[in-house]
Amino acid sequence: KQEVTQIPAALSVPEGENLVLNCSFTDSAIYNLQWFRQDPGKGLTSLLLIQSSQREQTSGRLNASLDKSSGRSTLYIAASQPGDSATYLCAGKQGGSEKLVFGKGMKLTVNP
Amino acid sequence: KAGVTQTPRYLIKTRGQQVTLSCSPISGHRSVSWYQQTPGQGLQFLFEYFSETQRNKGNFPGRFSGRQFSNSRSEMNVSTLELGDSALYLCASSLGWGEAFFGQGTRLTVV
Numbered sequence: 143k144q145e146v147t148q149i150p151a152a153l154s155v156p157e158g159e160n161l162v163l164n165c166s167f168t169d170s171a172i173y174n175l176q177w178f179r180q181d182p183g184k185g186l187t188s189l190l191l192i193q194s195s196q197r198e199q200t201s202g203r204l205n206a207s208l209d210k211s212s213g214r215s216t217l218y219i220a221a222s223q224p225g226d227s228a229t230y231l232c233a234g235k236q237g238g239s240e241k242l243v244f245g246k247g248m249k250l251t252v253n254p
Numbered sequence: 255k256a257g258v259t260q261t262p263r264y265l266i267k268t269r270g271q272q273v274t275l276s277c278s279p280i281s282g283h284r285s286v287s288w289y290q291q292t293p294g295q296g297l298q299f300l301f302e303y304f305s306e307t308q309r310n311k312g313n314f315p316g317r318f319s320g321r322q323f324s325n326s327r328s329e330m331n332v333s334t335l336e337l338g339d340s341a342l343y344l345c346a347s348s349l350g351w352g353e354a355f356f357g358q359g360t361r362l363t364v365v
Contacts, residue, residue, distance in 0.1 A: 176354060185258075185344055186356040231297070233354075239310045240285045240348055244297040 144169040146234055148245035156253050157224060163217040163248055165232035170210045173237040177206050177217050180229045180247070189230075190217070222252045256281065258347050258357035266363045272333040275360045279326050279347030285309075286328040287354070288320060291342040300343075303328055304350055335364045 145168045155161060165175070174193045178186040190199045190206040192215065198207040205218040215232055229249045233242035259278040267273050279286050288300040299312040303322035320330040326347075332339055340363050346354040 174352070178356070183342075183361070185260075185358040186346075188353055188355060191353045233297075235354075240287050240302045240304070240346075240350065240354065241299050241310050241312075242287070242289075242297075242346070242354060243299070244289075246296045 144172070144234055144236060144243040146232060146243050146245040148230075148232060148248050150248060151246065152249040152251075154251040154253065155222060157222060159222050159252075161219040161222050161250070163219070163230055163232075163250075165215040165217070165245055167213050167215070167234045167243075169234075169236065170213055171236065172208075172210060173235045175206075175208055175215050175232060175234050176242065177204075177215075178231045178233065180231060186231065222250075224252050224254050226250060227252050258345055258355055260343075260345050260357035260360050262360060263358065264361045264363075266365060267335050269335055269337060269364055271335050272331060273335060273362060274329055274331045275343055275345075275362075277328045277330075277345030277347075277357060279328070279345075280355055283347040283349055283355075284326055285348045285350045286322055286326065287346045287348075288328070288330050289344045289346065290314075291344055291359070292340075297344070300330065332362075337364050340364045 147166045177189040192208040203220040229247045231247040233244045285304045287302040302310040322328045342359045344359045
């Protein structure tokens with residue numbers, strides 16, 4: 143049974159810092175891993191999807207990596223901005239199903 | 255291209271009532287999944303539909319049910335509402351593999 147963990151649960155940083163968000167999963171037979179952003183009271187916005195055959199994906203200031211052997215994914219945010227403040231969630235998917243298993247999320251606050 | 259549309263956005267219901275939530279996926283997407291989000295439990299999978307067939311179901315009581323229509327639109331129904339059913343219900347659509355896209359959710363409050 144896949145379990146996904148995100149530590150820490152919250153992070154507060156000054157603007158401009160480069161950030162690393164961590165995500166751990168228990169089942170290395172993961173099909174893909176997806177990172178999302180959620181603003182208060184809103185739905186989830188997809189940030190990056192990494193297939194199991196890939197090692198990393200990049201979009202603008204965001205870079206996500208996947209290491210199946212160690213059961214870890216990281217989301218790197220370069221030059222953080224106050225607009226990056228949100229809850230970030232990672233979710234893993236196994237083959238044969240669209241079911242996503244989510245971590246509890248990490249609430250990020252970027253202070254001006 | 256239109257995103258995932260969930261209606262209604264907000265609902266207030268009384269204990270014991272039933273409720274139906276709707277989800278229209280992105281055009282061309284055949285898979286629709288539903289999730290319940292609460293502060294204590296986070297995001298939990300309810301069920302997944304692909305081409306009108308339920309492919310997977312989470313660990314929720316039988317009061318929670320769903321269906322998918324031939325145009326891929328999906329509905330979920332909760333009967334005999336309980337206070338603990340208060341949550342944000344999120345719908346996700348995908349092609350059946352790859353990236354999942356979420357709607358804005360329906361906020362259900364049971365009083």
